[in-house]
Every structure is written in structure tokens, then in C-alpha cells.
Amino acid sequence: MTVIAATAPLIEADGLHKSFGDTAAVRGVSLTVRPGEAYGLVGADGAGKTTLMRLLVGALRMDAGHARIDGHDVVTDTERARSRLGYLAQRFSMYGDLTVAENVRFFGASRGVAGDELARRSTYLLHFVGLAGVEDRLAGVLSGGMKQKLGLACALLHEPRVVLLDEPTGGLDPLTRQDFWQLIIRLLADGVAVLVSTPYMDEAVRCTRLGFLHEGRVLREGSPRELTAPLDGRILELVAAPRRTVQAVVRADPDVEDVAAFGERYHVRVRAAAGPLERLPRALAAAGASFTALRTIAPTLEDAFIALLAEGRSDRRHGIEL
Amino acid sequence: MTAEPVIAVEGLVKRFGAFTAVDGVSFTVGRGEVVGYLGPNGCGKTTTIRILLGLLRPTAGSASVLGFDVQRDAERIRPNVGYMSQRFALYEELTVAENLAFYAGLYGRERHDVAERVGVADRLDVRAGALSGGWRQRLALGIALVHNPPLLFLDEPTSGVDPEARRAFWDIIYDLAAEGTTVFVSTHYMDEAEHCHRLGIMNAGRLLALDAPHVLKATRVAGPAWDVSAEPLLPLLEALGRIEGVANVSLLGDHAHAVTRQGAHDAASLRAALAGVGFGDVVVREAEVTLEDVFTALAGRGV
Numbered sequence: 001m002t003v004i005a006a007t008a009p010l011i012e013a014d015g016l017h018k019s020f021g022d023t024a025a026v027r028g029v030s031l032t033v034r035p036g037e038a039y040g041l042v043g044a045d046g047a048g049k050t051t052l053m054r055l056l057v058g059a060l061r062m063d064a065g066h067a068r069i070d071g072h073d074v075v076t077d078t079e080r081a082r083s084r085l086g087y088l089a090q091r092f093s094m095y096g097d098l099t100v101a102e103n104v105r106f107f108g109a110s111r112g113v114a115g116d117e118l119a120r121r122s123t124y125l126l127h128f129v130g131l132a133g134v135e136d137r138l139a140g141v142l143s144g145g146m147k148q149k150l151g152l153a154c155a156l157l158h159e160p161r162v163v164l165l166d167e168p169t170g171g172l173d174p175l176t177r178q179d180f181w182q183l184i185i186r187l188l189a190d191g192v193a194v195l196v197s198t199p200y201m202d203e204a205v206r207c208t209r210l211g212f213l214h215e216g217r218v219l220r221e222g223s224p225r226e227l228t229a230p231l232d233g234r235i236l237e238l239v240a241a242p243r244r245t246v247q248a249v250v251r252a253d254p255d256v257e258d259v260a261a262f263g264e265r266y267h268v269r270v271r272a273a274a275g276p277l278e279r280l281p282r283a284l285a286a287a288g289a290s291f292t293a294l295r296t297i298a299p300t301l302e303d304a305f306i307a308l309l310a311e312g313r314s315d316r317r318h319g320i321e322l
Numbered sequence: 323m324t325a326e327p328v329i330a331v332e333g334l335v336k337r338f339g340a341f342t343a344v345d346g347v348s349f350t351v352g353r354g355e356v357v358g359y360l361g362p363n364g365c366g367k368t369t370t371i372r373i374l375l376g377l378l379r380p381t382a383g384s385a386s387v388l389g390f391d392v393q394r395d396a397e398r399i400r401p402n403v404g405y406m407s408q409r410f411a412l413y414e415e416l417t418v419a420e421n422l423a424f425y426a427g428l429y430g431r432e433r434h435d436v437a438e439r440v441g442v443a444d445r446l447d448v449r450a451g452a453l454s455g456g457w458r459q460r461l462a463l464g465i466a467l468v469h470n471p472p473l474l475f476l477d478e479p480t481s482g483v484d485p486e487a488r489r490a491f492w493d494i495i496y497d498l499a500a501e502g503t504t505v506f507v508s509t510h511y512m513d514e515a516e517h518c519h520r521l522g523i524m525n526a527g528r529l530l531a532l533d534a535p536h537v538l539k540a541t542r543v544a545g546p547a548w549d550v551s552a553e554p555l556l557p558l559l560e561a562l563g564r565i566e567g568v569a570n571v572s573l574l575g576d577h578a579h580a581v582t583r584q585g586a587h588d589a590a591s592l593r594a595a596l597a598g599v600g601f602g603d604v605v606v607r608e609a610e611v612t613l614e615d616v617f618t619a620l621a622g623r624g625v
Contacts, residue, residue, distance in 0.1 A: 043484065044483050044487065046454060144362070144364060145362075178572050178618075200513055208575070214484065223576065262535075264534070265536065306489065
């Protein structure tokens with residue numbers, strides 16, 4: 001039975017619903033996250049990411065559904081569920097006029113970690129997150145990246161098996177974001193389950209598995225490669241000008257589903273590439289546009305998300321409820 | 323036709339006490355250009371914008387906006403520019419139409435097609451408080467445009483909206499630019515930066531480069547990029563970083579992303595080098611260079 005225990009999900013959400021008045025924030029979300037997995041919740045502000053996290057930490061009561069953290073129901077067994085999880089909220093509040101070390105001691109005490117054990121863990125964690133050497137600095141004067149790392153250290157003090165991170169790297173530079181994600185990967189290597197939310201695709205691509213969250217529902221989930229695979233060979237990059245002519249010509253092609261501008265480049269989503277690759281250069285020239293280049297490129301998660309939203313609309317038009 | 327730049331910045335410095343927020347920045351922006359400023363929070367983006375709006379005085383250097391000097395003619399700049407900040411102020415209890423009319427009243431002039439231009443014409447009677455993220459963004463853009471300014475400053479305009487709304491927002495920006503509106507955008511997200519005609523890379527107050535995103539990718543990194551998959555991941559990152567000819571390594575989801583120096587490697591030689599340090603089962607594929615690779619190459623900490 002130990003084999004099953006080792007791979008049993010650490011986060012389980014089953015049919016979660018939560019409304020605030022007339023607004024349905026979470027509408028039937030189910031997901032599981034196993035040890036060593038980083039599950040990314042991707043969606044816009046208002047898609048339900050933060051509400052879902054707050055349901056999982058037991059800060060909000062769901063209207064329907066169940067959630068378990070390491071096997072413990074977050075409603076009926078809240079204390080045990082909470083003891084298994086670390087949570088870094090979007091606005092992590094620390095004490096700006098306490099030092100780094102004092103903040104860690106304070107959060108340790110509030111988590112019931114004290115004495116030698118607290119000293120051992122805080123030394124280890126401050127080293128782990130890269131804050132060794134700045135223990136005596138006031139938290140209020142830390143850079144944004146250092147504050148987030150301090151937040152992560154505080155969230156890990158009670159050695160949780162589950163870590164929930166709500167948009168942890170917003171506003172940080174790419175190098176600091178790399179550091180932060182390498183910390184996440186090291187947690188995964190220790191068998192921790194991580195749930196992380198982000199509105200941005202360049203973050204999401206770092207997760208082992210993703211759920212695209214839209215209007216309170218998970219539209220689709222899978223690894224980044226699984227999510228982009230249906231678009232393999234179906235995204236063309238076009239360089240041409242001027243924009244109005246380019247968009248009109250491209251949209252008129254029978255195999256084109258969508259076109260989006262990125263400066264002077266375009267991502268063109270097609271049903272199949274062969275026809276447009278042959279036709280578009282000629283059609284653009286005939287319309288008087290200047291044509292520079294057209295090639296197949298690897299689909300991005302953004303391409304995948306947009307294709308999924310378009311699919312949803314077309315299903316609704318045909319009377320299929322998502 | 324005049325070639326006079328819409329924004330001209332020369333040797334701009336701004337210090338707050340001992341802290342240098344903007345450190346010797348020079349650039350120009352031409353009419354109808356969409357120019358981005360990419361960098362982390364605290365790198366000097368917002369300080370630069372506030373100087374260009376005439377709200378902060380530079381410590382040294384000069385800047386002119388629409389031909390007006392930011393120090394001598396600041397009050398002539400603000401009526402002629404639109405500014406959409408990250409935390410824009412909408413009157414939640416007022417409708418879309420009332421919000422637009424209120425701001426038009428402040429400026430004393432109104433662009434009559436503004437609701438159509440930003441795509442809110444069919445929502446004029448909706449309370450701003452009832453709009454979803456993407457529509458709020460459009461209304462905020464409408465407010466920034468309501469007095470028909472030739473220059474628009476956007477501070478992280480599409481933070482937190484879904485990718486479809488972001489693309490729709492950028493289509494509006496491109497239309498405005500095609501008609502001659504100049505747009506200056508700050509962002510800390512690579513996704514958004516890709517949309518700019520030219521992009522400045524900012525770090526710690528310095529402008530490290532300014533060029534088209536595809537030119538930055540072609541000229542500012544050491545060479546080609548590769549996606550490398552093998553287990554376990556963290557040792558793989560370390561092993562890649564030690565291979566001769568590898569300029570930079572980063573983590574991308576379930577695999578590593580490496581930039582190698584021009585001519586140093588192909589897929590086979592990377593596989594062979596990794597096999598030499600014990601990674602037998604390795605998949606190497608040529609990848610696109612990313613703006614993150616550009617930032618890393620410019621801001622330092624290569625291998």
C-alpha cells in the first residue's frame with residue numbers, strides 16, 4: 001500500500017462551486033495535484049484563480065463540492081488540512097519594520113514551530129531561498145524579489161507537503177523569476193505538490209501541468225506540450241505590411257482561422273498549413289502588400305488558449321453547452 | 323513632413339537621494355511608433371514616464387515631448403498626451419458614457435468617435451463597476467484618448483486580462499498608430515513586449531538596448547537556442563551550464579532552454595556533450611530565442 005500512498009494526490013478538488021451574490025466565481029472546478037507536480041492555474045483577473053486558492057486553504061467556504069489537502073477535508077478537517085499546506089498570497093503581508101530573521105521567527109511561532117527546530121529550519125530556508133546574509137535587514141527595504149523569497153521561506157517553515165502560490169512572481173525581473181522557479185523545482189524534487197496561479201503564458205509554460213481557467217471553469221488541462229499539440233503545424237508567422245491589407249488578405253484565405261498582430265509580425269492560425277503557405281505570398285503581392293516572410297512556427301500557450309476560447313464560442317453558437 | 327521626434331531624451335538622469343532611478347538614458351521616438359519599455363518593477367520605467375509627463379524634474383539631461391521641454395514647458399505637455407496607468411481610475415457608479423463625458427469635460431475637448439474606436443459603443447449605458455477586466459481596460463483607454471492626444475503613455479496596459487482581450491486591445495493600438503498616434507508602453511511582461519515595434523530593455527535605471535523585438539533576438543544573444551529534455555532536471559541545468567560554448571541556461575517547464583555561442587554546437591554535439599556527463603536519454607530541439615534570453619544576455623549572469 002505504500003506505493004499508492006506515495007502517489008496519492010496531495011491536492012484534490014471535486015466539483016467546487018463558489019458564488020458571491022449573483023457572481024459565480026468558481027463553477028464546478030475539479031483538479032488533482034500529485035507529489036512532485038507543479039500545476040499552473042492560468043487565467044485572466046476574475047477567472048477564479050484566487051477564489052479557488054482561498055477555497056483550498058479553507059479561507060472561504062465552498063457552496064458545493066469537496067476539497068482535500070493530503071487527504072484531509074478542508075471544511076471538516078480544516079486544521080489538519082492547513083497544517084499540510086503553505087500559502088503565499090498575492091499580497092503577502094510581512095512586517096516591514098521587523099528584520100528578515102524576526103519575520104521568520106514570527107511566522108514560525110504562528111505555525112507552532114519554536115526553539116531549536118525553528119532555528120534549524122529558518123537557517124536552512126533562508127539559505128534555500130537565497131536570503132542567507134541579509135537576516136538582519138529590515139523586511140521593508142528588501143527588493144520585490146527578496147520579499148517574495150522571504151514570503152516563500154515563511155510559507156515553508158512548517159515543512160508543508162502542499163504549497164499554493166498566488167501569482168508569486170508578478171513584477172519581478174526574469175533572472176529573479178528564474179531563481180524563484182528553480183526553488184519550485186527543488187520543492188518538487190522533494191515530493192511537494194505545488195499549485196501556482198498566473199495570468200501570463202510565459203510563466204505558465206514552466207509548470208508540469210496546466211489548467212486554462214476561464215469564467216470560473218477549467219476549459220482544458222494538460223502539460224504545456226499537450227495543450228499546444230493540437231496546433232502543431234497550424235501556426236504561421238508572417239512578416240508583411242501594411243496591416244489593414246495584410247489582415248484583410250489573410251482573413252480571406254479559406255484555411256485561415258485567426259490572425260493576430262505582434263508589431264510587424266503576425267501569428268496566423270490555419271486549419272492546414274500547405275494551402276496558405278502557397279497562396280498567401282501571391283495573394284499579398286496581388287493586393288499590393290509588401291511580403292517579407294512566411295513560415296511555420298511552434299505554437300505558444302497563448303495561441304492554444306485563444307484557439308480554445310474561439311472553439312468554445314463556436315460550440316455555443318451550435319448550441320453545445322461547455 | 324517633419325522628422326522631428328515626438329519624444330527625444332538625452333542623457334537623462336534622475337536621483338532620489340542616494341538612489342539613481344534613471345541612469346543616463348537617451349532615445350528618440352518617431353511619430354506613429356509603438357515603443358515599449360521592458361523591465362522589472364523598480365527599474366526606472368515609471369520614473370521615466372513621470373519625467374516625460376512633466377511631473378518630475380530630471381536631475382540631469384534633457385527631454386522633450388511633442389517639441390516641448392519637460393522642464394520649461396511641462397504644462398503644455400499634459401493637455402496633449404493621454405496617460406493610462408496600471409491602476410486607472412474609473413467612476414464605478416457612472417456609466418461608460420458618463421465616464422467618457424466626465425473626462426472630456428476635464429480636458430475641455432472630446433474626440434467624438436472615441437467609444438467606437440475602443441469598442442465600447444454598444445455598452446455606453448453599462449455601469450463601469452459592472453464591466454469585466456477586458457472592457458474596463460478598453461474604457462480606460464477611451465478615457466486616455468478622449469481629448470484626441472497625438473501621444474499616448476500606457477503603463478502595463480493589459481496586466482491581468484485574458485490573451486484574447488489583450489490581442490483585441492493591441493489591434494486598437496495598432497489602428498491608432500497607423501493613423502499617426504505615437505504610443506509609449508511600459509511593461510514587465512515578455513508577452514506584452516512582443517507587440518511593440520521597438521522595445522527598450524531596462525534594468526536598474528539603464529536602457530540596455532532599444533530595437534525591434536526580432537532584431538534584439540537576432541543580435542543581442544550569443545547564438546541559437548535549444549530546448550533540452552532529460553531527467554533529472556536540476557542536474558541537467560547544471561550540466562548544460564558547464565558545457566563549453568553554452569552561453570546561458572534557463573528552466574522552461576519540464577525542460578531546459580539553452581543559448582549556445584554562434585557555431586559552437588548543433589543538436590548532435592549537445593547530445594554528445596551531455597552523454598559524456600552521464601545523460602544518456604536526451605532530446606535536443608532547436609528553439610526560438612526568447613525576449614527572456616535577450617534580457618538575460620543584456621542584464622548579465624550568463625554562464
